[in-house]
Amino acid sequence: MTRRFDFKQLDVFSEVPLKGNPLAVVLGGDGLSVEQMIAFANWTNLSETTFVLAPRHPAADYRLRIFSTSTELPFAGHPTLGSCHAWLQAGGVPKGQEILQECGVGLVRIRRSEHGLAFLAPPLLRSGPLDADMLERVRNGLGLTADAIVDAQWVDNGAGWLALMLKDRRQVLALKPDYHQLLDLAVGVIAPWDRAVDGDAAQFEVRGFIAGDGMPEDPATGSLNAGLAQWMLGKGLAPSSYVVSQGVTMGRAGRIHVEQVGEEVWIGGAVVTCIEGSLTL
Template sequence: MDSFHFKQVDVFSQTALKGNPLAVVFDAGSLSDERMAAFANWTNLSETTFILEPQDPRADYRVRIFTTLSELPFAGHPTLGTCHAWLEAGGVPKGAEIVQECGVGLVRIRREGSELAFLAPPLLRSGPVEADVMERVQRGLGITRNEIIRAQWVDNGAGWLAVMIKDRQQVLNLQPDHSQMQGLAVGVIAAWDPERDGDAAQFEVRAFISGDGMPEDPATGSLNAGIAQWLLAEGLAPDSYTVSQGLSMGRAGQLRINRLGDEIWIGGSVVTCIEGQLRL
């Protein structure tokens, strides 16, 4: 049985227990794929990451990302959470930015004051959602087609599609029937009304992964990166905005989106909650 340095961090929150938790295992090169998958399933968190030596000389480290059921080529909160853990453990980047190697290739990460932000990777799939898929989504969310303003594939490696509805409170009130959306990763977004909701955020988001051990994700970098590319391309959001996510789960995640030139950065805070040794 080997021992590994381990951290559990909370992503997209300045306050512990209010964001999206992530398990991070360091120096995991000796672990088999099966052992990684088994540990990720055991943690029962939305994602668990394993830090390895990079294969690309431009990268500072390599990461593998597992849900309770499968491995992902990319995910947002694991990217920021892993980077935070690596830096906190004494990692020193080769340049001004941190470069993470993962399934989609190299992902740039930068410090923004006390927060971290990753560069949104290109979409692997975009465009309108097929009618039969939309029917499943409508049934699963318990809404009608007229309540959906627009919908789009926003898949950057995690399979996301997104639907925009009219009312923020309706987003918060959703009680999805996950049996209708098996195999889909569905994000739902609505704009905040400044007069009613205030100005702490501009959009409310929820993320559903039907069939996974964690069927709702409390704060989702990959989904919001895809949504940002969609909204900004169509002029539906300002160059800088804040997303609120996780309130229906008792969380209070906040993600900050900034467009700088042709680049879209997804940022937020990370705090460490647990640190110690893991025996596998």
């Protein structure tokens, strides 16, 4: 027996359609099996597809399951903001001032912001420096010389990210990864903008590579930027409020807004709906 589900496809971290990170959202997907969710996520061929379900936790407003083209993720940033936008647009009413999303890492706080929506960065599951063998593997996979890397760290908040900091934006934009060497790794690269050369629309340039996934480069990544923010703010390498540019080499113009409020780090951006309809499965 087939069923119909409300469906939206959105662009996250952009005010302009087709310039951010696309996301497929299935609303009211409780009647779908895990096998159907996996098959549909693989079929969309987007970096992530989500299914909004009834919450199990009494404090949550909704529950979210997040799938890449090949696996389920306990947390991801742009699916969190995009799914929240879709839920609100479909008439969802939060129980409190903030929206509480239930997902694999637990409850994630989301709030409305001047830039759209923002989520509270979840705690890092793994941090600290990369070991020498891993650093060498990533350096070779990115085609970098040893002196090009300013610093490197695990910034894993559920998506497996590790990160490298380079000296300037041009180095980041020039990267041509060897995905075979980076297979099964999630690698983020960041460098500061030079205001005199790059302008002031953003303060950092980021690229995110996910070798082995259907989308080997991500155009605008909430989870990666959440981990990067906790790393850089913790080391005093970034101001308490800044903007990240991502997706330039893919023809996108993602903008991720980072704000530290006390001990909390919020990751936000705009979301636009591009497609609305129904899914029959």
